[in-house]
Amino acid sequence: MSAKLDLTLKIWRQDGPKDRGQFKTYQLKGISTEMSFLEMLDILNEQLIHLGEEPVAFDHDCREGICGTCSLMINGQAHGPDHKTTTCQLHMRKFHNHDTIVIEPWRATAFPILRDLVVDRSAFDRIVSAGGFVSVNVGNAPDGNSVPVPKVNADKALDAAVCIGCGACVASCKNASALLFVGAKVSQYALLPQGQAERAQRVQKMVAQMDKEGFGSCTNTSECEAACPAGISVVNIAQLNREFLRATITATT
């Protein structure tokens, strides 16, 4: 089952936001196919520390595919070659002996590089802050069962709500559009009775903030869906467009 790989890594190194950055090449030997991709990078970093070279900075945390912290363009694919998989859940069994692996950060104007493979994704937080919520203070809630939610709507809302906010959709889009991310949040609340009161303002405010952050436009190539580790469907973009149109026609403010 387990085999060993010798690999060539070409990794983007950049000292800080203002540095130009460049690719550096590293050789790694004897990588077990049972390892995760980030464990392979851990081993590289241990070797670099041993050699006195600063380790490669990369974002990661839960290493179980749910926190959305890890990123990486791996051979030009966001989160690498495995379908519906974050980089932290990608395993080396997807690679072959003597492969060359090119590792880059997310590249988008709205996600400036901080160092090496680490980017700033706070633009997503600001989009949520503009309207990606239900305005309900603690203490105001009726009983949880007072408003029935049809199972099919609850399931669809959850399908949209499982977005992990990693930014792969933006990184894989040639226009660096954030429409899949925004669409997922807008759809979740549009499908639920709790989201109705702010339905129109929500989509307008989130889209306005998205534009302000410098994300590009959607040209329906669906790269985002193909790259999404959480399986968010482009149906959510269609829903977003409908919601936006509806809000434009019906909004009173």
Next chain:
Amino acid sequence: MSGTVDQIGSDRLVSRVPSGPIAQKWDKHKFEMKLVSPTNKRKYTIIVVGTGLAGASAAASLAELGYNVHAVTIHDSPRRAHSIAAQGGINAAKNYQNDGDSIYRLFYDTVKGGDFRSREANVYRLAQSSTAIIDHCVAQGVPFAREYGGTLANRTFGGVQVSRTFYARGQTGQQLLLGAYGSLMRQVGIGRVTMHARREVLDVVTVDGVCRGVIMRNMTTGAIESLAGHAVMMCTGGYGNAYYLSTNAKGCNVTAAWRAYKRGAFFANPCYTQIHPTCIPVTGDYQSKLTLMSESLRNDGRVWVPKTKGDNRPPNEIPESDRDYYLERKYPAFGNMVPRDVASRNAKQRCDEGQGVGTSGKAVYLDFADAIKRLGAKTIEEKYGNLFHMYAKITAEDPYKVPMRIYPAIHYTMGGLWVDYNLQSTLPGLFVLGEANFSDHGANRLGASALMQGLADGYFVAPYTVGDHLATSKLAAVGTDHPAFREAAGQAEAKTKQLLGIKGRRSPDSFHRELGHIMWDNCGMSRNAAGLEKAIGKIRELRSEFWENVRVLGQGDELNQSLEYAGRVGDFLEFGELLAADALQRNESCGGHYREEYQEEGEAVRDDDHFCHVAAWEYKGDNSAPARHQEPLTFDEVHLTKRSYRE
């Protein structure tokens, strides 16, 4: 650590549990606490450290009330906190299933599940708050699982005989955290919360004996920054990563809590660690973390091992008659749904007996064949799809076809900073919420109770109790130019310089891994006095080597992940010793703390005469032994009995 002073019924540990019948304590207390008027709230600033379920819910609720809030997170976004990874569900005493549930039953199950080492009044309040949590989360638009009629669905978790767990597939924590995160970001947009992302709290600052702020490192620029306020809420999660391999995220650490301990907050019951029975087994030395498979899987999965040692036939070729469904055999009343500590110990015992499976022999089967036959693969996918997907990604095996292989791993820590009924630590002005405190789960946490506690503390407890502190304390105006802030900032900077200046030969990771081995081998699922003494000696040796031989490259004034990590490892190397010392002093077995000397046929044996208390440790200086204080525990409602899940 020998020669610790044991202080019984310490006057430093005033629990402030209100008098009166248990069901009325919290209402009475809420009435008796002083209020801050709506127009005065904006004059107070509260600093919330951590943005998981406890931190995000507290920051949002406090801002909704009108306080100025600063929220601090080590992540790039508050949504990344490790609460996001909680899988199975959240308990609430709704009795929607009409199966006899009640607040009292949830309270009873939690006290019993915690093996009689939690504070009754806190647990009762937790059970009381549970129902409002569900209501609030539904109102936030959390897409919980529903029945076809549109009502909320439930499932069962370990250690209970009712269905009270609300869930969103196997990603309940994610959905609850995103709900709290939405509320928090709403307050950021309104301007009541100032968000400080990518900041690591390195110290708390006390002025006139009251906690008034924090020192933090800006992880992007390396700048040491200060925040001053009127109260600090520590919501920084648990310390499971002291064991290196755990189900915690890589960034989880004890640093902020540990530095607060060194400033006067007592650390309670550090030896109470939860070892979760169903995790994906270790595959190699390079392993960086362990992945949980939710306890909810035990609703439909059956745990078994081959009856005969060394039976290495593929699982599907082992006939029923040659299988030992040991949990169903030993605990007929609860079967596969025994509490986590019981399930973990039994898995270890089977593997120690040579019945373990897989290449390492350190695994047991969790088998869904019967459930798939009964319910169909589609239903199983609806309930657990993301977990099965995750398992397949990691192991390259299809759990719809072959049983999962699972083994226990460190998952949650019941111990934490000591708090009174108000969730205030022994350091006035420092409140501790969620996993970071110690109060509600005793020596073992029941499944689906961590999310409940984090949100109860943040939405429904701390927002009231902090008001009482603000209304009753005379707090002088203090800014970050106060000498106490300058001194603490200077110390934080000096520590950074010290780490960078050692220029040794070993990486921070190598120290952390070695510490993890010491902790797991001697202070893990089963402990004994000799092993614990050995562990303490080894930790001390490793710690002194660390401060002479760690290699941290790069500079302090830049994004430097090695430097961040080294600081955390340094704290784990101190904290690990306290954990072992606490385990050594507690001469009994209870819940997750299993001392080999105190057991009967492999079941934990408590010593209520000598250990029916909380052990809270007081820092006495780097070169002195900490003092062990005791808060006696009384059980007026759920009477002390031997915990049994057999009948």
